[in-house]
Amino acid sequence: MDAHPNNSLVERALKGDRQAVAKLISVVEDGSSEVGAVMEEIFPHTGKAYSIGITGAPGAGKSTLTESLIGQIRADDHRVAVLAIDPSSPFSGGALLGDRVRMQDHATDRQVFIRSMATRGHLGGIALATPEAVRVLDAAGNDYIVIETVGVGQAEVDIVENADSTVVVVTPGWGDSVQAGKAGLLEIGDIFVVNKADREGVKQTVRELQQMIDLGPRREEGVWRPPIIETIAVDGKGVDLLWAAVKAHRGYLENSGQLKDRRRARIAKEISDIVAERVKARVRREAAKELELAVQAVAAREIDPYAAAESLLDRLDSNE
Numbered sequence: 001m002d003a004h005p006n007n008s009l010v011e012r013a014l015k016g017d018r019q020a021v022a023k024l025i026s027v028v029e030d031g032s033s034e035v036g037a038v039m040e041e042i043f044p045h046t047g048k049a050y051s052i053g054i055t056g057a058p059g060a061g062k063s064t065l066t067e068s069l070i071g072q073i074r075a076d077d078h079r080v081a082v083l084a085i086d087p088s089s090p091f092s093g094g095a096l097l098g099d100r101v102r103m104q105d106h107a108t109d110r111q112v113f114i115r116s117m118a119t120r121g122h123l124g125g126i127a128l129a130t131p132e133a134v135r136v137l138d139a140a141g142n143d144y145i146v147i148e149t150v151g152v153g154q155a156e157v158d159i160v161e162n163a164d165s166t167v168v169v170v171t172p173g174w175g176d177s178v179q180a181g182k183a184g185l186l187e188i189g190d191i192f193v194v195n196k197a198d199r200e201g202v203k204q205t206v207r208e209l210q211q212m213i214d215l216g217p218r219r220e221e222g223v224w225r226p227p228i229i230e231t232i233a234v235d236g237k238g239v240d241l242l243w244a245a246v247k248a249h250r251g252y253l254e255n256s257g258q259l260k261d262r263r264r265a266r267i268a269k270e271i272s273d274i275v276a277e278r279v280k281a282r283v284r285r286e287a288a289k290e291l292e293l294a295v296q297a298v299a300a301r302e303i304d305p306y307a308a309a310e311s312l313l314d315r316l317d318s319n320e
């Protein structure tokens, strides 16, 4: 029997075959047992792509902005892939389909790959599925990978942390920038975009954002200061400035050594996520009954949750 049933699929994906790439992303989405074998094969072919995370409130204009950004990236003759992630729905839904339709300007460009993703069966959730999907797109020869996700909470913050540069999109209007602060987006933004700059209140939103960024950690000389860029994504206005800012941030990360640091931190998180997923799967598989007994014991206040966890881990050890 072939030890690597996905062999030819991986080989085709490495050559940039779009259908094969889409299938491999489905494998990741499903969290099928083949993921490990696929990752083993594609890993040697990864490490070249640069990823850009785009997040912000629902309807802020992320997809419109992404579409326009694709134009900029293509004008520089790079290959680009977009991963639109919906962490809230476990199944691919209508909004994602909308993204696909909206980006149809690039539908015939063979150097642009657009894909929506949700975690269908992946036990590690979207936090683990995202770096795996990015790796597939990297191995397939994309120079840039844009990860779009709605920014409303920690799950989304986790997703954009898979990117090398993170773009936070807000729109003019009272409170929008404040909400970005609440959602934890201020801390993760390398670049801020005030989109829908054709609307009223742009200057005030830029001012508020600036103040909130200034309130954050003090930045020494030479340290990256997140720029704030005004865009009208529907007209493509200002998107050249966004692209320039991404390239500047990339240069900064590369020259300061921070790109390596960031990627190393992501690898550490990914490995520990994989370990956690494996341990959980083993508990379900090998100690489901003990888990149930432990739950009862803790509920009856006979033992505490830590002691229960310890005994489950001991149980796994004794199975080895």
Ligand SMILES: Nc1nc2c(ncn2[C@@H]2O[C@H](COP(=O)(O)OP(=O)(O)OP(=O)(O)O)[C@@H](O)[C@H]2O)c(=O)[nH]1
Binding pocket: 056, 057, 058, 059, 060, 061, 062, 063, 064, 065, 095, 150, 195, 196, 197, 198, 199, 231, 232, 233, 234, 235
């Ligand atoms: N006036 C104005 N409308 C815009 C601008 N950019 C986007 N829109 C509109 O805003 C709406 C939402 O845009 P999307 O690009 O779908 O926003 P999104 O952030 O991707 O939305 P979700 O993925 O659903 O969270 C659409 O109707 C766009 O046409 C802009 O610069 N100005």
Ligand SMILES: [Mg+2]
Binding pocket: 062, 063, 064, 099, 148
């Ligand atoms: Mg969108």
